[in-house]
Amino acid sequence: MHNPNTLPGLIHRQAEAYGDRVALMHKGRGKHKWEEVSWRKFAETVSRVSNALMELGVGVQENLAVFSQNKPECLYVDFGAYAIRGVTIPFYATSSETQVKYMVSDARIRYIFVGEQYQYDTAYRILKIEHSVSRLIIFDRAVRKDAQDKVSLYFDEFLSLGYKSDHGEEIRVRLAELDQDDLANVLYTSGTTGLSKGVMITHRMYNAAIRAHKGVLNLSEKDVVMNFLPFTHIFERAWTFLCLRHGCTLAVNLEPTEILQSLQEVHPTCMCAVPRFWEKVYAGVQERISTSSVVQRKMLEDALRVGKMYNVDYKMRGLTPPVWLKMQYMFYENTVIALLLKTLGLERHNFFPTAGATIPPVVEEFVHSAGITMIAGYGLTESTATVSCDRWDKPVSIGSIGRLLDGVQVKFGENDEILLKGDTITKGYYRKAEVTALAIDDEGWFHTGDAGYMKDGELYLTDRIKDLFKTSNGKYIAPQMLESKFCVDRYVDQVVIIADQKKFVSALVIPEYGLLEEWARSHGVKFGDRRQLCSHPDVVRFVMDRIDTMQQDLAHYEQVKRITLLPEPFSLEKGELTNTLKVRRSVLNENYREQIESMYAD
Numbered sequence: 347m348h349n350p351n352t353l354p355g356l357i358h359r360q361a362e363a364y365g366d367r368v369a370l371m372h373k374g375r376g377k378h379k380w381e382e383v384s385w386r387k388f389a390e391t392v393s394r395v396s397n398a399l400m401e402l403g404v405g406v407q408e409n410l411a412v413f414s415q416n417k418p419e420c421l422y423v424d425f426g427a428y429a430i431r432g433v434t435i436p437f438y439a440t441s442s443e444t445q446v447k448y449m450v451s452d453a454r455i456r457y458i459f460v461g462e463q464y465q466y467d468t469a470y471r472i473l474k475i476e477h478s479v480s481r482l483i484i485f486d487r488a489v490r491k492d493a494q495d496k497v498s499l500y501f502d503e504f505l506s507l508g509y510k511s512d513h514g515e516e517i518r519v520r521l522a523e524l525d526q527d528d529l530a531n532v533l534y535t536s537g538t539t540g541l542s543k544g545v546m547i548t549h550r551m552y553n554a555a556i557r558a559h560k561g562v563l564n565l566s567e568k569d570v571v572m573n574f575l576p577f578t579h580i581f582e583r584a585w586t587f588l589c590l591r592h593g594c595t596l597a598v599n600l601e602p603t604e605i606l607q608s609l610q611e612v613h614p615t616c617m618c619a620v621p622r623f624w625e626k627v628y629a630g631v632q633e634r635i636s637t638s639s640v641v642q643r644k645m646l647e648d649a650l651r652v653g654k655m656y657n658v659d660y661k662m663r664g665l666t667p668p669v670w671l672k673m674q675y676m677f678y679e680n681t682v683i684a685l686l687l688k689t690l691g692l693e694r695h696n697f698f699p700t701a702g703a704t705i706p707p708v709v710e711e712f713v714h715s716a717g718i719t720m721i722a723g724y725g726l727t728e729s730t731a732t733v734s735c736d737r738w739d740k741p742v743s744i745g746s747i748g749r750l751l752d753g754v755q756v757k758f759g760e761n762d763e764i765l766l767k768g769d770t771i772t773k774g775y776y777r778k779a780e781v782t783a784l785a786i787d788d789e790g791w792f793h794t795g796d797a798g799y800m801k802d803g804e805l806y807l808t809d810r811i812k813d814l815f816k817t818s819n820g821k822y823i824a825p826q827m828l829e830s831k832f833c834v835d836r837y838v839d840q841v842v843i844i845a846d847q848k849k850f851v852s853a854l855v856i857p858e859y860g861l862l863e864e865w866a867r868s869h870g871v872k873f874g875d876r877r878q879l880c881s882h883p884d885v886v887r888f889v890m891d892r893i894d895t896m897q898q899d900l901a902h903y904e905q906v907k908r909i910t911l912l913p914e915p916f917s918l919e920k921g922e923l924t925n926t927l928k929v930r931r932s933v934l935n936e937n938y939r940e941q942i943e944s945m946y947a948d
Contacts, residue, residue, distance in 0.1 A: 353530060353552055354428040354521055356590060361389035364567070364593060370418050371570075371612065372598040375462075380597065380611065383418060395426025396517055397508030402457065402481075406431045406520060407529060409453040412577075413437040413446065413469055414461025416598050419485040419501055420577050421586070423459050428549075431520045433529045435544070436578040438925035440918050443468050445542065445925075449534050450476055452544065452777065459483045459501075463490065470495060526550035532776045533580055533727050544776030545727045547580075554769035555584055555730040556591055558751040562737060563721065565616070567593030569696055572614035574599050574623070579926060581701055584731040585618045609691030616695075620702035621709065621830070622927075624720070627690065628709045629836040631716075633861070636836075649682035653715035662714065662742040683717050697721050699735065702926070704807065704830040707744050714744075723748050724805060728785070728792055730770040734805045746804035756800075757791065761811050764798045765791040813931075815846040821903040823851060828897075828904065835892050837861050840916065842929055843906070844942055850907045852945040854938055855889060856915050862889075880911035908945040912938070 360369070363385075370383040404410065410427055412420055412434055420436070427434050435453055437446055439461060446468055450458070458473075460466045460482055466489045473479045482498040484491070491498055499507075530549050534542040571589045573596055575582035589596060597612045599605055605623075635646050656675040660667040667675070687693040697719040705722055713720045723735030724747035733756070735748035742748075750756060755767040771792050774782030786792050797808040809824035816822055825843035832841045832853070840856040859876060866873060866885055873879040880886075890909055897905045916922040921933045935942065 352524075352549060353425065353587060354431075354524060354549075356587075357385070357392050357425050358389045360590065360593060361385040367567075367593075368595050369590075370421070370596050370598060372418050373600065373608075373611075375600060388418075388422075391422045391505070392425045392429065394505045394508040395422050396429045397511075397513050398504050398506075399426060399430055399432060400513035400516060401507040401510055404430060404432055404457070406523075407433055409433045409435050409455050409532065411435050411437060411450060411453070411455045411458040413439070413441065413458055413465045414485055415439040415600055416573055416577050417461060417485055417600065418598055419459070419461075421598075424577075428530060429521060430517055431524055431528055433532060435532045435534070436576075436583070437534070438576060438578045439465060440925055441468075442918075443471060447472050447476060449542065449544070450479060453532060454478050456480045457483060459485065460489070462486050462488075466491070466498075470498070473497075524549070526553065531583070533578070533583075535727055543778060543781055545580075545772050546774060546776050547727075547730060547772065551730045551770050551772065552584065552587060554753055555732065555751075556588055558753050558770065559588055559732070562735065562751065563588070563699070564697065564738075565589060565592040565594060569594040569615045570597060570612060570694070571595065572597045572599055572605075572608065572612060572617040574602065574605050574617050574619055576925075579702075580727040580731045581618055581620075581699075581725065585699065589616070606691070611691070613691050613694050616697060616699075618699040618701075621700060621705040622703070622833075624700060624709050624713055625706065625833055628712050628834060629858070631686070631712070632836050645682050646686075649678040649686075650712065650715045652678055653683065653717060654711060657714045657717065658711055658744065662744075664741045679717055686716060687718070692718060695719065697738075699723055701725060701731075701735075701747075703928075704826055706830045706834045708834050710744050721748070722746065724796075724807065726794060728772040728794075729754070729766055730772075732770075733764075733766060740803070743802075743804055746801075746806050747798075748805060749803055750805065756805070758799065759791070759793065762797040762799060762808065763811055764794045764796045764805075766794060767791055815843070817845055817851070817903065818847055818849045819903065823904060828853075828900075828906070832893055832896055832906075835896065837865070837889060837892060840929075842916075842931070842934055844935075844945070848946060850946075851903075851905060852908045852910075852942070853893075853906045854934065854941065855909050855911050857889060857911055876913035880913045886911055910938075910941045910945060912941075 365386050366384045368382045369385040369388045371380045373380045410432055412423055414420055424434050437449060450472055456478060458469045458479060460469050466484055469482050470492055473482060483504045484498060484500050487500055526549050528549050529546055530552055531547040532544040533547055534544050571594045573586060577583050597614060599608045635643050652674045656667050656671055695718055699721040701723040721736045723732055725731040725733045732751055733754055734750045736742045737749050753768045757765050759765050767790055774786060795811055797811050799806055809826055813825055814822050815825055823845040828843050829841045832838055837858050838855060839858050842854045843851060845851045866879055871882055871884050873882060889911060893906055922930055922937060
């Protein structure tokens with residue numbers, strides 16, 4: 347397979363082109379300086395990984411697990427495995443022992459690469475009971491091995507295996523025999539219901555995705571790209587491979603909670619993110635506006651008003667702004683907006699792909715008004731990420747999820763379900779023929795479970811078909827639309843709609859505790875802890891009034907009638923969230939049954 351887009355030889359080709367230029371930047375936990383890795387060093391390490399894997403006897407299309415936070419080592423293992431026709435299966439760093447055991451057993455894994463102490467401890471317990479696992483390879487030297495562990499290796503020890511024998515000729519033979527339909531990854535979906543399913547991702551799918559993005563996204567070797575989402579997530583994974591293909595420099599962010607600090611240190615030009623990131627940015631700017639002096643508030647509001655006219659009303663529609671508007675915008679772009687972007691670490695912005703959930707229109711409009719090019723898109727693990735995205739050579743509408751990529755076929759089935767075909771679409775789920783048959787029909791169309799429609803060449807989502815709620819009055823409610831609408835309020839962190847088979851709509855609300863505590867103190871509300879804060883009638887009424895303001899345009903049956911403020915966030919540990927932080931509604935309904943029943947008590 348000599349296609350120049352193929353992954354097995356990608357890093358080596360880039361090393362020949364870029365040599366000692368920086369390919370990767372990373373900063374270890376507790377470190378203050380970003381370390382740089384050249385393309386040449388990247389390629390050398392990938393070669394050593396390939397040789398070490400051959401020394402361990404890794405076979406053609408054998409599955410290898412990578413259980414780690416984002417680290418350069420994750421990429422070394424990926425590309426080292428691809429070169430010997432291996433398959434990498436990334437696990438989310440937060441995966442539970444039960445989840446890891448299931449995936450290890452399902453994929454019959456011998457070798458697990460682990461990142462830090464939690465991943466090692468979890469994997470070691472599995473190694474002792476899952477007989478298929480023969481060895482762990484540990485990325486972080488700070489990890490303390492169990493006293494009885496005689497088989498695990500640290501990553502540097504693993505690399506040294508590559509010096510025992512030269513497997514270069516065997517590797518070249520494997521590469522020559524590589525087939526586009528070889529598996530590159532099996533990506534287990536975390537699943538809001540039921541057991542995980544392993545989505546099969548082939549080299550053909552990645553190659554088709556890379557080709558389809560040509561000319562769509564303005565990437566180049568000048569871009570510095572922040573890796574924020576987990577490499578386990580198809581959005582970040584496929585995006586990373588695309589960036590490497592274009593010679594971009596990757597800044598690998600280890601700790602998601604430190605992203606704002608990382609942005610201010612690296613000043614990236616691009617970063618893919620989920621809407622929640624931009625919702626937080628929006629809420630932060632709104633908070634800054636509300637606490638500024640009268641003059642500062644007026645300047646910020648006017649800058650965003652002019653930015654909306656210039657970017658949203660004209661540029662996004664493909665129209666030329668009038669000279670007077672351009673002059674006004676240039677003034678704010680070089681003053682107020684420049685200061686705002688510098689504060690965020692985004693002053694060198696190129697563009698920012700955003701997908702993974704519904705983008706609230708008010709947030710999307712704000713981002714564009716601030717002069718940031720957000721590329722809204724839509725995709726699934728099963729579609730190698732992108733199905734559609736905004737095209738900046740064509741009109742862009744707030745609320746759409748862009749235009750179809752070349753090679754992706756779409757049609758609409760029952761209940762307006764989006765059906766997909768093309769080389770980027772999976773052929774099914776690993777070792778699950780029955781589940782595959784339910785997802786892919788006899789004509790080869792993959793059923794996404796998402797409802798949508800096309801308008802003027804742009805794709806729009808309405809909701810997840812299986813997530814539609816039906817009230818006891820027979821009215822259908824789209825919970826994700828409501829949840830995204832309310833989450834833009836600065837006092838609200840997360841909302842989960844309750845409505846299925848209920849007589850009216852209610853909601854569980856995770857507030858922004860710090861802001862709510864400030865409001866309570868300034869209004870004389872006495873409370874001892876968060877439980878008292880969230881149950882105080884004045885506090886509940888305050889949040890409910892804000893929700894009422896936001897839902898005035900909704901139909902009466904869609905409006906939230908009652909809320910419960912929860913004193914603790916939803917958690918992974920209690921099974922309330924998936925590894926991609928989507929809510930598991932069935933678990934929430936069980937865990938908060940008492941609170942839900944109390945909202946419908948009379």
